[in-house]
Amino acid sequence: MYLVYSPEGSDEPQRWKYNPRKLMSAERESIERLTGSSWTEFTQKVVQGSSLCRRALLYTFLKRANPPLKFDDVDFAWDELELAYSKGELQEMREAAAESAPADMRAAVLARIDEQIAEAFEDPDEEGKAQPPIAA
Numbered sequence: 001m002y003l004v005y006s007p008e009g010s011d012e013p014q015r016w017k018y019n020p021r022k023l024m025s026a027e028r029e030s031i032e033r034l035t036g037s038s039w040t041e042f043t044q045k046v047v048q049g050s051s052l053c054r055r056a057l058l059y060t061f062l063k064r065a066n067p068p069l070k071f072d073d074v075d076f077a078w079d080e081l082e083l084a085y086s087k088g089e090l091q092e093m094r095e096a097a098a099e100s101a102p103a104d105m106r107a108a109v110l111a112r113i114d115e116q117i118a119e120a121f122e123d124p125d126e127e128g129k130a131q132p133p134i135a136a
Contacts, residue, residue, distance in 0.1 A: 002084045002121060003057055007076065015121065016061040018083065023060070031056045034071055047083065054081055086123040090116050 006013035020043045023031075028039050034056045035042055046053040058081060059074045085093070094113045101109045 001089065002086065002123075003054075003061060004082050004084050005058060005061075005076070005080060007080050014061075017123070018057065027060050031060060034059070051078070054083075085116070085120060087117055087120040088123060090120050 001018045003016045003018045004013050005015075020039070031042055031053075032039060035045070035050075035053050037045060037053065042053050042056070046057055055074055055076070056071070058076065059069070059071050062074060063069045090113055094110060094117065097109050097113060098106070
């Protein structure tokens with residue numbers, strides 16, 4: 001999964017690989033303080049669309065390149081930030097949906113996933129099974 005930031009006026013979006021299991025403890029603790037959520041709650045809320053949690057995640061990634069950055073300086077329009085699955089993650093979802101989607105909805109579900117696969121970022125480092133985005 002990727003956090004993709006496309007601020008207005010930028011030529012290319014900034015993209016960070018988001019794996020909750022790979023953030024460092026200092027970053028996780030900072031996010032917990034900023035959001036008032038435990039790490040498990042945060043990982044669920046960021047996927048569910050919590051603006052505060054997504055802002056904290058964006059801040060964390062931006063701060064890596066700009067250590068003096070302050071949380072209050074991070075502001076974005078909702079359409080400038082998204083969580084996006086890689087092609088590999090979507091292909092795994094497609095395989096699961098092909099087996100589990102109700103028969104009357106299967107074709108539509110698979111067609112929608114195929115559209116997403118066509119537009120998705122191909123992660124050159126992706127190998128094996130994708131981890132779920134929730135840290136349990």
